[in-house]
Amino acid sequence: MHTTALVLFSGGQDSTTCLAYALSRYERVETIAFDYGQRHSVELDARLNVLREIKSAFPQWAARLGEDHLLDLSVLGKVSETSLTRDTEFKMEANGLPNTFVPGRNLLFLTLAAAVAYRRGLQVLVTGVCETDFSGYPDCRDDTMKAMQLALSLGMDQRFLIETPLMWIDKAATWELARDLGGTALVDLIVEHTHTCYLGDRTHRHAWGYGCGECPACALRSKGYAGFSASLNKASLPAG
């Protein structure tokens, strides 16, 4: 029924796995990301590197991979300015969400993605949001995604499907999904070319990829990879 997709693709491990997921099942796949003054251009570089490497290593997917869209969303910086903050600052901190939290950021991403999908004739929106590792963000929750599917489908008078292949799996299972979709070639590509580290560190190399190894994003990626490796080693033990 669905043959075309637009993947919200940031160049990280999660969205690269989502891209592989979409390429494995849809005939035409495009990608989209948003430039809003990210901490490091390293993230935007990683996107292009991953796209290039996928085209080179997976010819069957290269034929399906279409345009990449990068939209300027500097308005996000404006919304997160402290000058815009009133008495909610305290509440946000009580929530455990950081000061720079832009409420509903993913709703904006999805709405813009749907607008582009509409104009490009794409049916499915694939996003790597996940409740398992990062339930602090309400705009990543499953309830939110389902409400957004309704709002977008009604608001554009065209049905969209929002797919969230990572919603209920942890980071170890995300590595496993990548292996199932593209074998060790995809796992290696993700290790080498995707970017996760909050500090933009591309100098320290670990088994799970580049990064400072200390920030929450590195910790999560590292722990997930360790779980994935352990299950691999277990699976490769001789039976009996």
Added chain:
Amino acid sequence: MHTTALVLFSGGQDSTTCLAYALSRYERVETIAFDYGQRHSVELDARLNVLREIKSAFPQWAARLGEDHLLDLSVLGKVSETSLTRDTEFKMEANGLPNTFVPGRNLLFLTLAAAVAYRRGLQVLVTGVCETDFSGYPDCRDDTMKAMQLALSLGMDQRFLIETPLMWIDKAATWELARDLGGTALVDLIVEHTHTCYLGDRTHRHAWGYGCGECPACALRSKGYAGFSASLNKASLPAG
């Protein structure tokens, strides 16, 4: 229960009436609009003129009227570029929607408004969307607004109320609502300072305000004012 509101305020007749509606019932009211390369800076000028005139003519409202927010949304221009258009162009024309249609534009406006409302501690989003006069736009429909209220409330983990005081009334009734809220002083203010004309015409003055008098927006405003005037004259006839 609700005491604060953020009004999506473009400087036109509809959103000015919505602003008066909010000022008549909420203790603190702020305004927001989006700069995305509108046809004429006349629209952005009209906003500031209307705010200034309201503060001057309605002291009881002036005390409630807080900050005005103008967010850059030039990304909309990017989304509406024809380069982004694929095979949906034909379908959009069959829909009767113009080429420059940005699908889901109001969803973006509402999402950004909710993000600002979250940070400013405002509860109600007031928007002048209306099915009566302009049902062609799916992102103005009542179903869409209700789905968006769910998506925004879930996605920001804070309840928002989307109010649409004009949803089911026509342009004549919108003039009547303005009179009920602020008397003839508000009607006169709307005639003189709000802007509607698609061509940005501020040289031709009519009973209903400035405009070319020919474009669809002028035609709608003029027809609504005629209906409003007729009902006024009827009401003022001696009984019997």
